[in-house]
Amino acid sequence: MKKFKTAIILFAVFEAIAISLWLKTGSLFYLLNFSYIGLCIGVGLALSRAGWKYAREFIQFGVGTYMLVFLGLICRENMQIEGFWYYLLSGVFGAGVLHYAIAKIFGPLLFGRGWCGYACWTAMILDLLPYKQPQGPRKKIGFIRYIMFALALIIVLLLFHFGKATKHTMFILFLIGNLIYYVVGILLAILFKDNRAFCKYICPITVFLKPMSYFSLLRIHCDESKCIKCGKCLKVCPMNVEVNKDSRKRENATECILCHKCTKECPVKALK
Ligand code: SF4
Ligand code: SF4
Ligand code: SF4
Known part of the structure; x- marks a missing residue:
């Protein structure tokens, strides 16, 4: 038990x-x-x-397709970041606000970036691509996420300004936004040979996720006294986390998606 x-x-x-x-x-x-x-x-x-072996993918597809297909396409709820701004600015406690509050703002205090590893419908497709292990260090282009974050807010503010902020417009934005995310995500994965390139450099949601997950209760711990510095964990990590250092240093604390690839690889069980 x-x-x-x-x-x-x-x-x-x-x-x-x-x-x-x-x-x-x-x-x-x-x-x-x-x-x-x-x-x-x-x-x-x-x-x-x-x-x-495929338990993580089971959860990711179970939750991700439900949100994308049922909540997004059938119920026409915009669960993207634009939807969050739309509901927030409308003063409506809608599904979009609730979704962000639980999965991306307050939830990460408990389960870090579990959303990214187990529920995101963008990453569920990107994870199917063949570049599961990043081929090199991170690129220094993470600032793009802040531009995307600001753009999403500006688009919604403009819609309100011109009186076009309706549920129908938000649904169209949801369709366009998802299409762009998938196309850009796949192209970046191919370009950088890294399935999670979109998550590392572009995704605006990380502006919420990263600072909150810094304080996460659930995280991977490394018993450095057991570690033999074989580097296997670093090689398999899709997010370039220096997981063999048990610190809450920025990359370690805010990038881990709790996928557990590292814990499965560690030959001396130093990670848990
Ligand atoms: S970083 Fe963004 S795209 Fe990547 S898994 Fe997290 S929410 Fe999804
Ligand atoms: S491999 Fe380990 S450190 Fe890297 S994201 Fe997965 S759980 Fe986190
Ligand atoms: S796989 Fe285990 S032993 Fe090897 S570097 Fe990582 S934590 Fe250390």
């Missing part, structure tokens, strides 16, 4: 969110939505602890 502790805790956290929001708002949607996400995460983590 101890082996499945994290799976049970995370399922319980999501179930608590589901029940409290259902009771507070009276909307069955919240109960079903968060129960489903919690179930995907709980089952997936349990399968991972049981040794199934």
